[in-house]
Amino acid sequence: MGEMVVSGPPQGALPGIDGETRFLYVLRHGDDNLVLAQRLGEWISRAPELEEDIALANIALDHLGQARALLTYAGELEGRGRSEDDLAMTRTERQFTNLLLCEQPNEDFAHTMARQLFIDAYQLELWERLASSNDPTLAGIAAKAWKEARYHFRHSSTWVIRLGDGTEESHHRMQRAIDELWRFTTEPFMADDVDRAAAGEGYGVDPSELEEPWLARVTPVLQEAGLVIPTDPYRRVGGRQGFHTEHLGHLLAEMQWMARTYPGLEW
Amino acid sequence: MVTVEQVREAVARIPDPEIPAVTIDELGILRGVEERDGKVVVKITPTYSGCPALDAIREEIRRTFVELGVAGEVETVYSPAWTTDWIDEHARRRLESVGIAPPVDRAQVTCPRCRSGQPRTVSEFGSTACKALMVCSSCGEPFDWFKPI
Numbered sequence: 235m236g237e238m239v240v241s242g243p244p245q246g247a248l249p250g251i252d253g254e255t256r257f258l259y260v261l262r263h264g265d266d267n268l269v270l271a272q273r274l275g276e277w278i279s280r281a282p283e284l285e286e287d288i289a290l291a292n293i294a295l296d297h298l299g300q301a302r303a304l305l306t307y308a309g310e311l312e313g314r315g316r317s318e319d320d321l322a323m324t325r326t327e328r329q330f331t332n333l334l335l336c337e338q339p340n341e342d343f344a345h346t347m348a349r350q351l352f353i354d355a356y357q358l359e360l361w362e363r364l365a366s367s368n369d370p371t372l373a374g375i376a377a378k379a380w381k382e383a384r385y386h387f388r389h390s391s392t393w394v395i396r397l398g399d400g401t402e403e404s405h406h407r408m409q410r411a412i413d414e415l416w417r418f419t420t421e422p423f424m425a426d427d428v429d430r431a432a433a434g435e436g437y438g439v440d441p442s443e444l445e446e447p448w449l450a451r452v453t454p455v456l457q458e459a460g461l462v463i464p465t466d467p468y469r470r471v472g473g474r475q476g477f478h479t480e481h482l483g484h485l486l487a488e489m490q491w492m493a494r495t496y497p498g499l500e501w
Numbered sequence: 502m503v504t505v506e507q508v509r510e511a512v513a514r515i516p517d518p519e520i521p522a523v524t525i526d527e528l529g530i531l532r533g534v535e536e537r538d539g540k541v542v543v544k545i546t547p548t549y550s551g552c553p554a555l556d557a558i559r560e561e562i563r564r565t566f567v568e569l570g571v572a573g574e575v576e577t578v579y580s581p582a583w584t585t586d587w588i589d590e591h592a593r594r595r596l597e598s599v600g601i602a603p604p605v606d607r608a609q610v611t612c613p614r615c616r617s618g619q620p621r622t623v624s625e626f627g628s629t630a631c632k633a634l635m636v637c638s639s640c641g642e643p644f645d646w647f648k649p650i
């Protein structure tokens with residue numbers, strides 16, 4: 235990816251929480267976007283229509299760009315000289331802290347759009363608040379990502395409505411996707427020690443504050459689409475602690491194999 | 502001895518790799534040139550987070566450092582976030598002259614070829630992330646529209 239410098243204040247100038255917490259906090263949001271970008275990239279040349287192929291590729295690029303900025307900055311905060319590539323390509327599954335939702339397979343187009351709707355709505359709320367972080371670098375990345383999340387949400391909500399309110403087949407697939415992915419929609423709003431420490435110091439956001447506004451965004455979309463909001467109480471969590479579904483290992487194997495097989499490779 | 506001002510002038514002339522009709526300065530990608538610890542620091546900002554042109558722009562700026570024989574560094578800044586408001590009037594006319602509708606509200610977009618209004622959106626994403634694909638309902642010309650953000 236080439237070296238990148240993300241500008242920020244000298245680290246000593248940041249108030250409050252320790253460097254390790256800041257590193258872990260920025261890293262998890264970088265991981266979300268990296269894994270999601272990889273998933274979306276799998277659609278390239280396989281989308282249902284050409285315009286959609288371009289759209290998914292562009293959205294994937296936005297997430298990859300956000301991941302690059304966040305992982306580069308995480309590496310700077312960690313202070314051990316790890317680059318974005320080191321963090322992306324040489325960590326194992328247990329060391330990734332992305333949300334389980336981000337790693338779920340594309341399945342059919344309905345699944346991809348359901349996953350994207352849930353994540354877009356979450357990120358809209360997250361980035362808006364993170365744009366007021368007391369860390370100007372993190373706030374800058376978030377403010378940028380917030381603009382992008384707005385049209386990502388417009389894209390995914392349009393598709394969910396179109397498919398949910400479409401043919402019998404498209405409605406069935408859309409409802410199935412919502413039902414199957416709903417179990418991953420509690421995790422984004424569960425605060426752990428890192429979140430609490432970051433939020434307490436005005437560095438990060440307490441994710442539990444995002445659940446209500448998230449639901450207020452998602453509910454009208456599902457209603458307009460004629461879809462039923464699932465009531466199944468079963469929930470999957472663990473991504474932030476590195477406990478993933480079986481799918482992440484396969485994704486990382488594909489993403490990392492070249493960097494691991496030929497360490498330091500350049501072309 | 503090359504001055505900071507000379508470096509600024511040189512990098513300001515670098516064309517955008519994807520829209521070569523306009524420079525990185527006119528697009529608002531170039532955010533500043535300054536001297537720091539004996540080095541010239543050129544600050545750039547991405548139009549979109551994942552804009553692949555940014556790597557090409559970094560390379561081009563580094564090539565300019567070599568040509569001028571200065572020690573330089575390229576820094577990526579994210580704040581304030583890039584906005585199409587930074588695209589100046591001159592650049593807007595240039596965009597239109599190469600068939601790209603400049604960033605105005607969707608309702609005000611006119612066809613860069615025949616100037617008639619009411620084009621139809623074909624795709625929210627065009628040849629690059631920053632543009633949408635439209636087609637003129639009058640002359641039938643497909644064209645890119647720079648999305649205002």
